[in-house]
Amino acid sequence: MDQNEYYNSIFKRKSIRNFDLRPLDDDTLVDISTHLRALESMHDDIKVELKIISPDSVKRRMMKRAPHYIAVFSEAKAGYLTNIGFMLQQIDLYLSHNSLGSCWQGIPSPKKEVLESSNLEFVIFIAFGKPKDPQSLHRTKISEFKRKSLHEITDIKGADELLEAVRLAPSSTNGQPWFFTGDENIINVLAVKPNFVKALLVKDYYLIDIGIAIYHLKVAAEHLGKKTEILFDEPVKSDAFKGYEYIISLKLD
Ligand SMILES: Cc1cc2nc3c(=O)[nH]c(=O)nc-3n(C[C@H](O)[C@H](O)[C@H](O)COP(=O)(O)O)c2cc1C
Structure with a gap:
């Protein structure tokens, strides 16, 4: 995906909260994992770990279910939260460009097995999948x-x-x-x-x-x-x- 495609996504993206609950196919998930490994960072000295996990490992706390979540972990050093925003916004724009929906989700919390799967601090989830209504994926006017x-x-x-x-x-x-x-x-x-x-x-x-x-x-x-x-x-x-x-x-x- 080139810089212009990221730029164009900015004017169309929106948070998707209603998902088609069927899991994405393996090729798509591999593609997303590959992309997650290539995200640009603001601080190369801060370790970050990103895992695609199932909704069964998420305490959703009133949020609707999504077929997949990115669990975001980071070393808790100066600048780490800003770094996480900078890195994971790349995936928000990428998913939107590739006809998938996503939503940053601070409200849900990870189940024990997720917390124990990393030595780094759990930071946030990003829910993603196909939108339930494909028509709802993008904004068509800035006034939206x-x-x-x-x-x-x-x-x-x-x-x-x-x-x-x-x-x-x-x-x-x-x-x-x-x-x-x-x-x-x-x-x-x-x-x-x-x-x-x-x-x-x-x-x-x-x-x-x-x-x-x-x-x-x-x-x-x-x-x-x-x-x-x-x-x-x-x-x-x-x-x-x-x-x-x-x-x-x-x-x-
Ligand atoms: C750090 C962060 C945490 C968020 N947490 C939640 C959340 O827990 N639940 C939710 O429904 N939306 C959450 N959102 C989505 C925001 O509500 C949404 O981005 C904002 O209202 C703007 O709408 P838009 O993304 O559709 O443009 C979060 C967004 C960010 C950036």
């Missing part, structure tokens, strides 16, 4: 995305085309906890920390959300012909980003 407007998520002028693809990124409880500042050559990615009550409900999923947005940002920048580099050092004093948590900057050439 319930999202903040561009001026609510950035103060950069002249980067609308770039940031439109980021605006549409999925996030837990659709919170869209991101803000972009800087200019067309360097985009600083900031996170809106959840307030105390929300933090109890949503754990640190906002950092996964930010990783998802960073992946969309990178795809969009490369689609527009830019070379990208992720910078991890805060470029200006953090009080310039009052109320926000600085995550990374994306340098565009």
